[in-house]
Amino acid sequence: MADMLMISESRDTALRQRAELLGRKLQDALSTLVSELGRRGMRDQRSIREVLQLSQPVVSRLLTSVRGGDPLTTLNSIPGQEALRQMLRGASAADVDRDCITKVAAAVDELGHFIDTDFGDRAAFDAVLSDWVVESRAAFEARHKAAAFKAMSALRGVQADVVLSAGIIFPTPGAENFSSVGIDALLGCRRTRPSGLLRNVGSWFVPPGAHHTVTSLEGRPIAKASDMLLAGFSTVTPDLVETVQHSSVFVETTISGLPLGRSDDAPGVDYVCGQLLSNFNRRRRTSDSSTAGIGGHAEPPCEYFIVDVWLHDEVWPDSRAEVHIFDTVVRGAAHPNDAARRNDRLDMVETVQSLGTGPDAFRLPEYPRYGELLRHVCAVAGIDAARLRGYRCKIRYPIYGSQIGIEFELPA
Template identity: 55%
Template sequence: MNSDIPRSRLADVALRQRAEATGLALQHSIDALLGQLARAGARDQKGLQAVLKLSQSAVSRLMTSTRSSDPLATLFAIPGQEALRQMLKGAAQHGATSDAIARVDEAISGFERFIDVDMGDRATLEAVLSDWAQESRATFELRHKTAAFKSVSALRGVQAQLVLNTGILYPSATNPTYHDCIGIDALLGCRRTRPSGVLRVCSSSMAADGAHFTASGIGGQAVHNMADMLLPQYSTISTDEIEVASHGHIVETAVSGLPLGRADGHGGDLVFAMLYRNLHRARRGSGGPTSGLGGQAEPPSEAYIVDALLHEDVWPGVVPEVRLYDTVVRGIAHPDDPARVGDRLDMLESVQFLGRGPAAFRMPEFPQYSELIRHVCETQGWDAERLRGYRCKVRYPIYGSQIGLAFTLPV
């Protein structure tokens, strides 16, 4: 044994080898069994459903698991032990040989022992496989994020179809070392899941004393709370339904009259916009290497979108990186803070280049989005056609996590 290798690492390698052997046994034995059933007439999914007395989902997973070249992917895709035992009963009644049945039975027993002895349960197995088998990662993450969304929505009593955070960056007309920004925040399709549910959104004060930037409404008006930022032409919830409370530098916005359930169809919409002068550094200078935009995933939502829409002279040639952070203990993170590296969430989220101009920024969940981009740009005399766009869309974001796009600043 190599004493330079940590014991935990050796144990991980041994566990993976047992997992691969278990998946390989299932893969080969079930593939041979299905081959016999195919020769007996059960050649497609419907035929196997009828012969094996299994659901469409179970048969689909069964066929997927045997087609994979990776035994770890086989373990992830294989249906549960109950479905596998039912498969044996159906196969035995429709022409499978006793030898093929015995081989599958032995492989299933090995699978059950591996789960019970090595893993403890199927959920733990899937969590381990999400790191080992890359093709299982997206399915694993989406399944658990969906479950978390349903749970938090039920407990909080509210949910949204989409939370949107957009930053439109344009060169500053007064200071070439900075870029101006219009920030758009939207909560779309908001509803209560319980009669007592109240939508609460918290934000920090707009600009601290001595800050290098200024903040106002897009019309130049002073902003004291989120109601002052509301764009009524894009919102279905009026200021009369919004209650605002200040707690130090934190402003809390509450909406209690949201639709209950889905009886009204879409739900309530809130769309806000702010203008920040000289907010983002144009170049690295004496500051940190990174700038960006984003926000926190709240309330519980089916999707979260971060859009960065940049003028052609803003950070030309720079492509953003998706950054996700756990904010539970230490709150909002700055991408340059080395102390927050350990709070990064390792998730399969990506950034997409949208193209140029509002027509390229279309959003099915928000049909008025391109019109909104043109409108807010016109208030400042900005040419929206000169914008290039980047988007990160997260399905069922982890509630309270920070989602953002980080840009490495040019030197």
């Protein structure tokens, strides 16, 4: 095992060194070409675009790759093979110095051979570069997550504009623990295929012997998902929400009546619900729990997944917020404190944003009624909104089915 690991690490190092060498060759060859064009009076992007017969984005990437000091950055920003071939054809047609064209062609051929032989295609090479060139990670992830969103929306037959999982944590009156309000919202839901069906799996049951209770915001028992609907904010009516209990813990919620496609006369529907978890959250860490927080699953496929946590000023005032994203494909939902699930953490660029304090911080561009919703929830639950501070993780095109949460380290 140790020998195999050493071989793997050695090959990784060798690949990176070859990539850096190739990046330097490309920098040198392309710099020669750009300098040759400059001597002929073609110094701006427009003139270079015209003489090389390239599009504006390709010329921009080409010049960025030439100016990059790091060879790996050059490889990350350089245009694709077909664009580079067109560049060579344009240079030949413009009677650019033959030796210059030969030098560039050799470097382009070497790049193509390197990608085909060692990676298979440019997409696989870009995936490797996303680790080698840290500043490219965000763009790489965004590009592939957008493609995954389109694919899963088509395959599942449903999608949402926004999936919101928000929580308000506040002291339980007369008790040592904290209570919390959970808000779940699926906004702008629609079908992308006639057969599409929106299903969600969740839980609001209380294990035997537990000290906490789960009710509607008004304190009523919850027997089905529609009991949690916030009627003033949902365009889904209770008759369109079906609840099926699958076990002592999990229930499946099915929402029907979603519009097909996207048009002004068939806007996506909103499903907004809330629940009150009384005497639930721990004030301090225990032997099996060092963090607490709020989270949810990226389901259905959505453009934005947003986790908001609003803490009362008496709740963990010195604790730092961290985002945890888990792969749930094989082993399902994960507890952040479970050491056995550490390897299921997804290494993504997402971060937590501090929102500020009080109702003035109740803003969400993707949902204009968010401030109104939070004020309503606070009024019903008897929470002083002025004493809340907020934290947010907003992910565009989240990985379908992943578990996303904001966690706070509990005091000792």
